[in-house]
Structures are given as C-alpha cells and as structure tokens.
Amino acid sequence: MTNVSPTLEKLHDKLGACPRCTFCKWVPEVRSQDFAEICPSVHHGKFFSHTAGGKLIAGYALLHNRIDYTPDFIQNVYSCSMCGGCDTSCKTLLADAVEPLDSLYALRQKVTADGHAPEPLREMLDHLRTLGNPWGLPASMRGEWFRGLSLKQTQTDQAPVLFHVGDVAFDNEEWPAIRHIASEFERRGVDFIIGGVDEPDSGGLAYDIGDQDLALNLAQQTLAWLGKSGAATVIVYSDDVFSAFRNIYPRLGLSLDPIKVIHIAQWLAENPATVAAGQRRDTVTYHDSCRLGRLGEERLPWEGETVMAYNSIPVRVPEGELYLGVNGVYEEPRQLLRAVDAEIIEMERIREFAFCCGAGGGGKQASPDFARAAARNRLQEAQRTGAEFLVSSCTACSRYMKEVAQEAGASIRVFGLIEYLHARQSASASDASHKAGE
Ligand code: SF4
Ligand code: SF4
Helix, strand or coil: CCCCCCCCCCCHHHHHHCCCCCHHHECCCCCCHHHCECCHHHHHHCCHHHCHHHHHHHHHHHHCCCCCCCHHHHHHHHCCCCCCHHHHHHHHHHCCCCCHHHHHHHHHHHHHHCCCCCHHHHHHHHHHHHHCCCCCCCHHHHHCCCCCCCCCECCCCCCCEEEECHHHHHCCCCHHHHHHHHHHHHHCCCCEEECHHHCCCCCHHHHHHCCHHHHHHHHHHHHHHHHHHCCCEEEECCHHHHHHHHHHHHHCCCCCCCCEEEEHHHHHHHCCCCCCCCCCCCEEEEECCCCCCHHHCCCCCCCCEEEEECCCEEEEECCCCCCCCCCCCCHHHHHHHHHCCCEECCCCCCHHHCCCCCCCCCHHHHCHHHHHHHHHHHHHHHHHCCCCEEEECCHHHHHHHHHHHHHHCCCCEEEEHHHHHHHHHHHHHHHHHHHHHC
C-alpha cells in the first residue's frame, strides 16, 4: 500500500489558485468582533502570512525556490494546530477551489522530509518510531490504567467489540475516567477486549507533524492488529484516534472497513446514564474539539489529479466529495450533558466553526506561545457565556485548557466529557445513598 496523500508538488495549482481573500481567517458566521476568528495561528501571529492562505503562498514560493527555510518560516508553519478551521471556512465560501488543509499537510511533509521540523517534534517522531508513543514513555505504561481489573486483551482473546483507549493510557489523571467506561461496558453486558500493551499508536500525530511514511507504517500496524482482534466494532475513547481513523486514514488510502468505528460519546448517547432528580443543575458550555467535530467527519479515500480548466481553474478529476465539517460528531456529547441535567449555554463559535484550543497537531510543543494564545481566547469565549463549567470530549483539549485556566486564574472549571459525566453520576449516587440512609 502506498501513501496517496497529495504532495506539495501535486498541489501546485491549488496553491496558486488561492486569491488571498482571507476568508480562512474568519468564521463564516461572525457574531462579535471578539470571537470572529476561526484560525488560532493568525489570532496569535496577526499577519496574513499566518493564515492558511499565507502559508499556502509560502509553500508556492518554496516550490519555485523563491524563498528558503528560515526560522520565521518554520515557526509559522508549526504555529498551527492542524485544526482544519481554515479548510471549513474556505470551502464554505469557495467550495474546493483551494485545498487549505491538504496543502498544510503537504507543506509539513516537505518541511519534515527536508529535515526542518522543529526539534521537539523531531523528538516526538523518534519516540513514536522507537517506543510507539510520542511522549518518550515506556510502552509497558499502556497496561497500567487497568491494573487490578480483569479485562480481556487482544494478546490472548477475541471479542466483537474492541475498546480503543489511545494515548490517554499514558495519563494517570485520566485513568479513573477510562476505568469508568470499562465498568459501564461490564455493567451493560458488552463483550469487549482492550489492547493494553499491544495497542499501537494510530499514526495520526505523525501525519499531522509531517512524517507521512511513519504515519502510514503505524496505521498499517493498527489495521493488522484490529484485523487480528476479531472485533466488528471499535469504540474509540480518544478524539485524536477517532479523527485519525475517519480523516487521516482515507488520506493515506486506508480504510477500517468492514469494522465499524464509533466514538465513546456516540456509544453512550445510545444508552445515556442519568442523574437522580433534585441534583443541582450545572451550567455548562461545550467545546467542540476539532478532532471529533470537523475532522471527525468521515472521508472517502480519493485518488486522482487536479487539471486546469480554461487554463485558470483547478478541477479535481475524478470529482471528489466536498467536506465542510458538518458531519462531525456534535449532537451526542450535548445529549449526554443534557441527560445528566446540565444546562448548556453555547459559545459563539461552535460545531464546524469551533475555535481550536491550540493543543493539537504538534503546535503546542513547537510553538507554546501560539497554543497558549489560542487557549486563552477560547477560555475567554467560554467565560463570556457565564457557564460554571467548560467541558470537552477531547482529553487533550480539556487537559490543556485546565492548565491555561489555572495559569490565567480563570474561574471556569474545565472537565473532560467522561470525567464530567463520571463526577455527576458519582455525586448523584452518593446523594441517593445519603438519602437512603436518612
Ligand atoms: S486559503 Fe482559501 S480562504 Fe484562505 S486566502 Fe486562500 S482562498 Fe481565501
Ligand atoms: S489549521 Fe487551524 S491553526 Fe492552522 S492555519 Fe488552519 S485554521 Fe489556522
């Protein structure tokens, strides 16, 4: 299997077709000046060069040897979370005349292949190659979260459902939430297995950083492992992995078919837990993560070429789908919050037009100031709603926004979705047992 992602050279005409309209800077539906941007990169950098359009023009100039690698250029390419907001805005207004996200992936691939990826990201790629995770932690740590639980594992067992945990296995603060899901499966009689130390990295982060060969290799390992597991359904805990399966694998020409992929929020929404009546009602604002939202939209593999119509309009042959991010997972997390009696107060930028918190795509490691500026802007927007809680399905988002909220002294309390549901249910159960003992 070869990688079918378009190279920067193949995207040459699309790069040249960008009229520098700057639509990729803004949400298509602006509600206020404070939260009009969709691109965290330009929010931080301020100049057109920081927009997707600016990065595309730089890629075009690079192909024509009109610019060379400079620290500023590299910093600009990686002051970006690969959130896809630019792609959604550009295509909402201009259809597929330009391909911002494909071009950003291709630009990073070239920068990485030419040996210019920033040092922290090169280290992450090395760790992925040698240890199978980007954090430089021992692979055996994937087996820690379920210590003391007796769960079926892919090393020795098979089952119709595979619970894919992802990199949260390396984060001990997430372990109670993951264990909560395992016990929910057991409580509801689901016959499931986990990967434990056998679970490979999905390859999504390697693709985001720009090493598409490594991404392809990890994705192939994942597919081989899934195939051996005997599972017909994979329930995915991590938004990053969900996005890798639905957004990155098709770009690599791979598919999980016939294995069905669902996110844990979708599975829970089919059978939501509730809380006892009389619980205090929380006010919650929900942050749509890019990876569950617009980049969680299912793509179909596409292979073809771009030809110029009338010598000036790039056209894809054969014609491909137009992905606007509208088919991401938006409703189920909200349903789950309502089921535990939370009152949702929406931010201005939601669903496919959500503003990224800056934590993804290697942007946080390569350009910490960029990521912090994005998270602070998102926290301001969340606080403007007046909600007490900010909840996100993505543990990378919730973990990072917690950190930045603490730094900034923000009063809003940040939770991961499963962490929040678990806390609400535990509080409800403890209230009920107090009442029963009265
Ligand atoms: S990438 Fe799209 S939205 Fe951005 S400047 Fe180019 S054409 Fe306009
Ligand atoms: S992927 Fe996100 S951060 Fe990067 S240029 Fe596009 S909108 Fe900006």
